[in-house]
Amino acid sequence: TTPIETLEFQSEARQLLQLMIHSIYSNKDTFLRELVSNASDALDKLRLESYRDKDLDADTSDLHVTIETDPAERTLTVRDNGIGMTRDEVIALIGTIAKSGTADFLTKLKEAKDAAASQDLIGQFGVGFYASFMVADKVTLVTRRAGTTEGVRWESTGEGTYTIQEIEDAPQGTAVTLHLKPEDAEDHLYDYTSPAKIREIVKKYSDFITWPIRMTGEGEGEDAKAETVNSMKALWARSSSEVTEDEYHEFYKHVSHDWQDPLETIRLQAEGTFEYQALLFLPSRAPMDLFMRERKRGVQLYVKRVFIMDDCESLVPEYLRFVKGVVDAQDLSLNVSREILQQDRQIQLIRRRLVKKVLSTVKTMMTADAEKYATFWQEFGRAVKEGLLDDFENREAILEISSFASTQDAEKPTSLRAYVERMKDGQQHIYYMTGESRSAIENSPHMEAFRAKGYEVLVLTDPIDEMWVDAVPGFDGKQFQSIAKGQVDLESDEDKKATEVAREQQKKDFESLLTWMATALGDTVKEVRLSSRLTTSPACIVGDTHDLTPTLEKMYRAMGQ
Ligand code: ADP
Ligand code: MG
Numbered sequence: 412t413t414p415i416e417t418l419e420f421q422s423e424a425r426q427l428l429q430l431m432i433h434s435i436y437s438n439k440d441t442f443l444r445e446l447v448s449n450a451s452d453a454l455d456k457l458r459l460e461s462y463r464d465k466d467l468d469a470d471t472s473d474l475h476v477t478i479e480t481d482p483a484e485r486t487l488t489v490r491d492n493g494i495g496m497t498r499d500e501v502i503a504l505i506g507t508i509a510k511s512g513t514a515d516f517l518t519k520l521k522e523a524k525d526a527a528a529s530q531d532l533i534g535q536f537g538v539g540f541y542a543s544f545m546v547a548d549k550v551t552l553v554t555r556r557a558g559t560t561e562g563v564r565w566e567s568t569g570e571g572t573y574t575i576q577e578i579e580d581a582p583q584g585t586a587v588t589l590h591l592k593p594e595d596a597e598d599h600l601y602d603y604t605s606p607a608k609i610r611e612i613v614k615k616y617s618d619f620i621t622w623p624i625r626m627t628g629e630g631e632g633e634d635a636k637a638e639t640v641n642s643m644k645a646l647w648a649r650s651s652s653e654v655t656e657d658e659y660h661e662f663y664k665h666v667s668h669d670w671q672d673p674l675e676t677i678r679l680q681a682e683g684t685f686e687y688q689a690l691l692f693l694p695s696r697a698p699m700d701l702f703m704r705e706r707k708r709g710v711q712l713y714v715k716r717v718f719i720m721d722d723c724e725s726l727v728p729e730y731l732r733f734v735k736g737v738v739d740a741q742d743l744s745l746n747v748s749r750e751i752l753q754q755d756r757q758i759q760l761i762r763r764r765l766v767k768k769v770l771s772t773v774k775t776m777m778t779a780d781a782e783k784y785a786t787f788w789q790e791f792g793r794a795v796k797e798g799l800l801d802d803f804e805n806r807e808a809i810l811e812i813s814s815f816a817s818t819q820d821a822e823k824p825t826s827l828r829a830y831v832e833r834m835k836d837g838q839q840h841i842y843y844m845t846g847e848s849r850s851a852i853e854n855s856p857h858m859e860a861f862r863a864k865g866y867e868v869l870v871l872t873d874p875i876d877e878m879w880v881d882a883v884p885g886f887d888g889k890q891f892q893s894i895a896k897g898q899v900d901l902e903s904d905e906d907k908k909a910t911e912v913a914r915e916q917q918k919k920d921f922e923s924l925l926t927w928m929a930t931a932l933g934d935t936v937k938e939v940r941l942s943s944r945l946t947t948s949p950a951c952i953v954g955d956t957h958d959l960t961p962t963l964e965k966m967y968r969a970m971g972q
Contacts, residue, residue: 511699842866
């Protein structure tokens with residue numbers, strides 16, 4: 412026999428495990444959803460690999476999941492005959508957490524005030540396999556990678572270390588055995604050795620899994636006929652009227668690895684020569700890594716019900732990277748690669764339609780459910796605005812669903828549509844100011860004349876705002892105009908004539924002062940001129956129309972440019 416090695420969990424993994432052991436998450440049943448979800452993924456992966464690699468020495472004749480309970484031993488085993496893991500994979504995948512945003516998550520968790528706040532964070536993060544330790548004080552995993560002969564046995568109590576050993580005679584795939592906590596033994600709520608209880612949980616959380624999930628019946632030995640517990644119907648292939656909201660929500664959790672319900676479910680169907688179905692979700696919370704470079708994005712791609720890939724980035728643009736779900740296309744080859752997909756015309760057509768559908772769904776939400784829309788915008792607005800820079804075709808639609816802080820109401824952001832409707836007679840432009848914070852903008856001298864006139868000004872504080880305002884010409888025929896740049900013309904024609912004479916006189920009166928100031932300031936300014944926009948401040952600095960704003964200047968300087 413080979414020696415048993417003891418290895419340490421990576422420190423992030425250790426911290427997460429501590430949380431699971433002390434079970435701060437109240438809904439313990441979800442551990443089973445996670446194990447079944449992993450088993451299902453493993454079956455998907457094996458089927459795909461065997462399509463692609465005809466020489467793979469693996470049995471794919473009866474891919475399925477089995478769940479076995481042993482009340483006497485107080486164990487529960489979830490077994491699949493899928494892809495399995497090599498020893499190195501077990502160490503990399505089970506012993507560490509590679510998810511981006513983990514460090515952030517753990518910092519936030521440390522700062523969480525109470526159990527409810529921690530639960531909320533765990534829900535956002537999704538703990539996957541480690542959820543086992545909510546109900547088990549020891550977990551044994553036996554696995555063999557399809558196509559290899561060496562099996563691996565992994566075991567841990569979740570307390571800092573795990574053991575790993577190479578074994579012979581492991582069946583293909585993975586079996587996870589939970590040694591259930593003795594303290595739950597008396598509580599029927601946590602009776603995970605009861606087949607009825609397990610069946611109930613599977614129905615509730617995993618019914619849509621497209622592989623059979625089997626449980627042995629109550630009988631003994633040969634009599635114990637295995638029966639399939641789930642209905643196995645792909646949700647996106649069922650008519651929407653027969654799918655319940657709960658089913659959609661559980662499916663969302665399976666594909667997204669999120670633990671929370673989605674904000675919105677979106678269905679899309681195309682029939683005819685080029686057939687596909689899509690089931691998409693807008694999450695209710697932005698993932699931790701929304702603005703991190705290494706994050707993954709995209710939806711799952713299926714071809715004729717066969718899972719092809721996770722994170723298919725060709726199907727969604729970068730600025731909608733938070734959209735989750737599934738696209739099932741009928742006419743693609745099972746052998747498509749990411750590279751081929753990027754060039755594929757059908758994929759591009761699907762993508763165009765998905766984008767339009769997502770944008771129109773949000774637009775509907777704006778009026779149908781303002782609160783939901785506010786959540787959406789709060790979580791994803793910053794990402795969506797990136798689309799103003801790179802999705803030319805949908806620019807107007809993106810502006811339509813955007814909202815911005817404004818001087819109109821300090822609490823409530825405004826849509827551009829609403830801004831335009833409130834524009835004063837004679838007001839020609841949509842005025843905005845960019846800056847680091849609302850208070851910096853509101854206290855800016857640039858604001859004075861606009862306040863005096865009663866003109867509303869958009870208060871733009873996201874870094875991305877600096878970029879799109881320069882790229883986007885206008886909305887609804889009105890130009891965007893920075894109140895801090897160039898000559899802002901706030902006067903009507905009559906006012907202009909009346910003040911022109913006075914202005915000329917002022918210019919003469921102050922000429923020597925202006926010349927003196929311009930000389931004194933030298934190269935630091937381009938020009939010193941009289942202004943009509945200040946009412947209480949004596950002077951202010953303005954940028955030229957095409958100059959960088961102070962914030963952008965700072966950003967570029969920070970980037971070393
Ligand atoms: P996630 O599923 O979100 O990736 P998990 O913690 O659930 O995170 O699982 C971590 C990884 O371990 C999976 O991504 C997968 O690679 C591997 N894994 C877990 N369970 C299985 C299994 N039954 N068969 C094969 N690989 C598995
Ligand atoms: Mg998982």
